[in-house]
Each structure stands twice: as C-alpha cells, then as structure tokens.
C-alpha cells in the first residue's frame with residue numbers, strides 16, 4: 112500500500128478557568144469532522160486538543176475557588192476531557208500545558224529564541240487584560256461606563272509595570288508579509304486574512320514575553336524571577352505534542368508543519384502573527400493554515416456567564432441528541448461567520464433535514480426492500496437515464512465534499528450532500544416503486560437497488576458529521592466494517608445483490624415538544 116499522507120489538525124487549548132461551553136465544543140467538533148473525513152479518505156491523521164493551564168487568569172480562578180492551581184487545573188481539565196468523550200470526538204492526544212513534556216518544550220523554544228538574539232531583557236509598562244491574557248496599546252482601549260479602560264474584547268485592563276523579556280516582533284513585519292504573500296491561504300477565511308495583514312502592515316511592536324508579578328507558569332530558563340508569557344507557553348503545545356524539542360522525532364518529521372490550526376476569531380492574531388514569528392525566529396517552520404471561525408451568540412445575545420446564558424453542550428445533547436447537535440452546529444452557520452444559536456432553528460433542522468429528508472429516505476427505501484425483496488439487496492436490471500443521473504451525481508459527491516472540506520466549508524459540504532438526499536427523494540416520487548410493485552416488479556427491484564446504493568454512499572459521506580446515525584444506516588445496508596472508508600465510495604463498493612439486510616429502523620428521531628404541564 113502506498114504511504115499515507117499525514118494530516119495534522121489542532122484545536123486551541125482551552126483555558127481551564129471555567130467549564131466547557133458550546134463555543135469550545137464547536138471548535139473541537141469542526142476539527143473532529145475534518146479528522147474523521149481525512150482518516151476515511153486515507154490520510155494518517157493526528158488530531159490534537161487539550162488545555163491551557165498556566166497564566167494569571169487560571170491562577171486567579173484557582174484562588175477564587177480556594178484551591179491550589181494544580182488541583183484546580185486537574186479538575187477543570189478533566190471536564191474538557193470528558194466533553195470530548197461525550198461528543199464522540201476522536202482526538203489522538205490531549206495535551207495539558209502543566210505536563211513535564213511541555214515544560215521541556217517551552218524552555219527549549221525560549222533558549223532557541225535567546226540564542227538567535229530574538230529576546231532581550233527590559234521592562235514593561237503598559238496595559239494588560241487578564242481575561243485576554245494580552246497587552247494593549249493606549250490607542251486600542253476605550254472607556255467603560257465606570258470610567259475604567261476596556262480592551263476591544265470588553266475586558267477590563269490593568270496597568271502593569273515590571274521587568275520583562277521582549278521578543279523582537281518589530282523586526283518581523285517584512286518577513287511576515289512575505290510569508291503571507293507566499294502563502295495566500297495561510298489565513299482563512301480571506302476576510303480575516305485582510306484583518307491580519309493590515310494589522311501587520313500598520314507596524315509591529317516588540318512583544319513582552321515574560322511576567323514577574325505572579326508565579327503560575329513555566330519559569331524562564333536561568334532567570335526564575337520570570338514566568339514565560341502564557342501565549343508563548345500555550346502556542347508551543349502544538350509542537351510539544353509531536354515530540355519537540357526532538358525535531359528528529361518521527362511524529363515531528365511526519366506532522367510538522369501542521370495542516371490546520373483551528374481557532375476562533377478572538378485568537379487569530381496570536382496564531383497568525385505571533386506564532387509564525389516565534390517559529391521562524393526559532394528556525395522552525397510555520398504551520399500551513401490558521402482557520403478562524405466566527406462567534407456564537409445565544410438567541411441573539413452574547414454568551415456570557417454574567418448574563419447566565421451559557422449553553423451547556425451536555426444539556427443540548429441530552430435534549431436533542433448528539434448527532435443532531437453535531438449536524439446543527441456545522442449546518443446552521445457558514446463556517447467562518449458568526450452565528451446565533453436558537454432552539455427553534457435546532458428543532459427545525461433536526462426534524463426537517465435529518466428526520467424528514469435523510470431519515471425518511473432510508474426508512475422508506477429499506478422498509479420497501481424488507482417487505483418486497485425478501486429483506487435482501489435487490490437485483491438491478493438495466494439502468495435508465497434517471498437511474499444513472501442519480502447514481503452519477505452521488506458518485507461525484509466525494510470530490511465535491513473533499514474540495515469543500517479542504518477549505519473548511521462544512522456548510523457547503525452538508526448542503527451538497529443534502530442536495531443529493533433531496534434528489535433521491537424526488538427520484539422515489541418520480542419512480543413510485545410502490546406502483547411498480549404490481550406493474551413491473553423487476554423495475555421496482557432496479558429502483559430500490561439504485562436507492563439503496565445512493566443511501567450507502569450518502570451515509571458513507573455523512574459519517575464524519577453524524578457518526579452514530581450514519582454507522583447505523585450503513586449497518587442497515589449491510590456495508591461491511593472494512594468497506595466504510597472512501598476506498599469503497601462509488602463503483603468500487605457497490606452493494607452486492609442478494610446480501611441479506613437487517614430489519615430497518617429509524618436513525619433520526621423527530622423532536623416533539625413536550626406538552627407543558629397543565
């Protein structure tokens with residue numbers, strides 16, 4: 112077998128200051144779908160997620176909870192791990208920045224930067240937002256109602272004055288611009304790319320990369336008074352997990368540079384400006400892509416703990432079902448745009464698109480086969496133009512979905528799959544196999560075969576999005592376990608007539624509003 116191509120995809124590592132919410136689940140879900148798709152498509156995938164456990168924000172949260180930071184991070188990090196299991200995420204590793212492997216990696220990248228003359232000691236005085244873990248210039252701030260200064264994210268800033276090491280970011284403007292120009296799809300979507308390039312074109316200042324006013328972090332090598340800036344620490348996780356500092360490590364050799372760092376738009380600058388600059392300055396390659404997706408609101412409102420409208424992914428799953436939530440999040444909003452979570456929209460999509468369009472297609476066809484074809488894959492006769500049109504459209508879908516996912520356009524991938532689901536539904540209505548049953552039973556067999564084959568392929572493609580339901584649909588067309596990757600897509604994996612089929616059962620339940628109590 113030819114060597115599999117590597118594919119390395121990462122989520123942000125989440126701060127352990129709080130319980131995971133729908134926004135965290137969303138980013139990891141997007142990565143999970145890509146990881147699953149690429150595995151089915153023959154790639155050797157590494158999918159990484161984890162938690163960001165150092166810094167002032169986490170230290171303060173631990174203090175507030177009255178627990179020591181390590182015990183606090185152990186607890187909260189576990190919630191993120193558990194969420195990954197509940198949401199059926201297939202991450203290959205889960206990294207925590209408090210692990211020894213990561214501290215070694217941080218010290219090493221620091222040393223490389225120092226040796227390269229990219230870091231110098233000075234002192235910092237300026238504004239810092241603990242919530243963003245970021246420094247801000249006076250010009251970026253606004254005044255809040257109470258007269259306090261506010262960062263663009265809405266977080267309060269505090270004045271910081273302390274000795275600090277600096278990274279010579281100001282010297283990287285030209286090289287970053289050359290890098291963006293040479294790699295036009297490094298930042299997607301393109302609207303976000305423009306945001307970053309104009310920021311860099313506007314001029315860069317040296318970046319403070321150490322703090323002395325708290326202790327919870329990785330100490331700077333040979334200068335224990337300083338803790339490494341949490342973003343330098345955090346970003347380095349992406350290479351720690353593949354064996355760095357051993358750049359000869361088999362995983363590092365195979366997976367670096369990463370194919371996609373998936374992030375929310377809030378942390379694009381760290382990933383698209385600081386990270387490639389740190390890497391290039393350390394003599395390492397920058398990643399191939401950073402995709403910054405949009406922001407979810409809840410029924411039109413910003414999601415925030417103080418508003419009490421945080422959406423708990425576990426509650427959503429319990430109410431609507433896991434595959435239903437997975438589908439909704441990636442179908443509702445063009446990936447990259449902001450989106451609004453609404454329960455009405457959730458129910459509409461799960462009932463309309465999953466239960467009616469896809470679920471009924473399978474249920475109608477498989478029940479007819481069960482009753483009229485002796486519960487076996489029917490034997491097709493000669494194919495008509497109508498049969499060939501449907502089959503070739505479905506056969507062509509893999510390429511269409513692959514192209515969409517290569518630019519992280521989940522909504523387009525789903526839209527294209529659903530176009531063919533609807534085409535299959537109109538084909539049934541046109542061909543009316545229930546009438547053929549009496550008039551032309553051989554033709555009925557052909558029509559049902561074409562439909563079963565369409566269902567098989569649609570379910571193959573739906574697997575990354577709705578793994579549980581698609582798996583059950585594949586069981587119902589008796590697709591062998593080793594015939595569920597994309598090497599069995601199209602003609603290569605056509606259903607074999609006379610194969611026995613199990614009794615069909617619905618895979619996408621409808622959501623029925625409970626009657627409110629009298």
Ligand code: ME8
Pocket residue numbers: 122123124125126127133134135137138163345346347373374375376377378405406407408414
């Ligand atoms: O920023 N809508 O961690 P974090 C969509 N530790 N996505 C959302 C969201 C929302 N309302 N809220 C959060 C950090 N997210 C750093 C990252 S990486 C080296 C270090 C998602 O816990 C989105 O992906 O604040 C966002 O970028 C991320 O959670 C921020 O997670």
